[in-house]
Amino acid sequence: MKEGLIWDLFFPIRCPVCLDVTISKKRGICEQCIPYLQYIEEPRCKKCGKKIMQEEMEYCYDCTKYSRSFEEGISLLDYSLPWVKRVMAQIKYQNHRQYLDILCREFYQKYEKKIEQWDCEVMLPVPIHNSRRRKRGFNQAEEIAWRLGEMWKIPVDCSCLKRVKKTLPQKELSSRERINNLKGAFVAQKQSYKKVLLVDDIFTTGSTAEICTRALKAIGVEQVYILTLAIGRGTS
Numbered sequence: 001m002k003e004g005l006i007w008d009l010f011f012p013i014r015c016p017v018c019l020d021v022t023i024s025k026k027r028g029i030c031e032q033c034i035p036y037l038q039y040i041e042e043p044r045c046k047k048c049g050k051k052i053m054q055e056e057m058e059y060c061y062d063c064t065k066y067s068r069s070f071e072e073g074i075s076l077l078d079y080s081l082p083w084v085k086r087v088m089a090q091i092k093y094q095n096h097r098q099y100l101d102i103l104c105r106e107f108y109q110k111y112e113k114k115i116e117q118w119d120c121e122v123m124l125p126v127p128i129h130n131s132r133r134r135k136r137g138f139n140q141a142e143e144i145a146w147r148l149g150e151m152w153k154i155p156v157d158c159s160c161l162k163r164v165k166k167t168l169p170q171k172e173l174s175s176r177e178r179i180n181n182l183k184g185a186f187v188a189q190k191q192s193y194k195k196v197l198l199v200d201d202i203f204t205t206g207s208t209a210e211i212c213t214r215a216l217k218a219i220g221v222e223q224v225y226i227l228t229l230a231i232g233r234g235t236s
């Protein structure tokens with residue numbers, strides 16, 4: 001017990017919502033922060049998994065407008081919420097990977113059955129360019145895949161997809177510009193996978209997921225499912 005106390009002193013568990021030290025060690029999220037989680041619930045887009053505002057719609061605006069080569073996507077967090085934006089940036093740019101332990105556990109609890117039903121052979125994290133990786137020291141998509149892969153006992157392959165082109169930051173670009181920006185950015189190494197789970201941190205317009213799916217289908221992958229931790233609300 002004593003060792004546990006010392007550990008807690010140096011590595012206290014911080015809640016991803018308020019970033020304060022939490023006493024709720026088991027879940028890692030304070031009791032009073034639970035109402036702010038607002039995980040993605042139904043109705044959601046049948047293609048990308050994004051929350052949709054009108055119940056009668058099957059697909060979100062982006063999925064009706066842009067081509068989607070992947071089968072289906074799922075995500076946990078609503079990227080339009082301020083706490084989600086903040087924690088995702090903290091993970092990526094300030095190396096606060098400990099939040100991934102909490103958020104991946106939440107993901108697993110919510111979607112245990114769903115991912116089992118998809119029955120993918122392998123998880124493929126979306127790669128980042130080598131220069132970015134050197135600067136950051138890690139790839140957040142791999143970090144997510146390792147944690148979730150262990151929970152579902154799905155192997156993680158970090159070398160099948162390669163990022164061969166450094167691209168402009170996507171933030172300021174429209175969906176169509178993003179697709180053009182990403183053209184030729186990824187290549188897939190020949191593998192015998194038929195059904196794969198592509199893993200990334202954030203899904204916004206879906207252009208990265210689309211370009212990676214095309215690269216994978218070009219080497220004979222038949223079905224591509226998308227798993228992201230956070231998803232935007234889209235253009236409409």
Ligand SMILES: [Zn+2]
Binds near residue numbers: 015016017019032033
């Ligand atoms: Zn909190």
Ligand SMILES: [Zn+2]
Binds near residue numbers: 045046049063
């Ligand atoms: Zn959609």
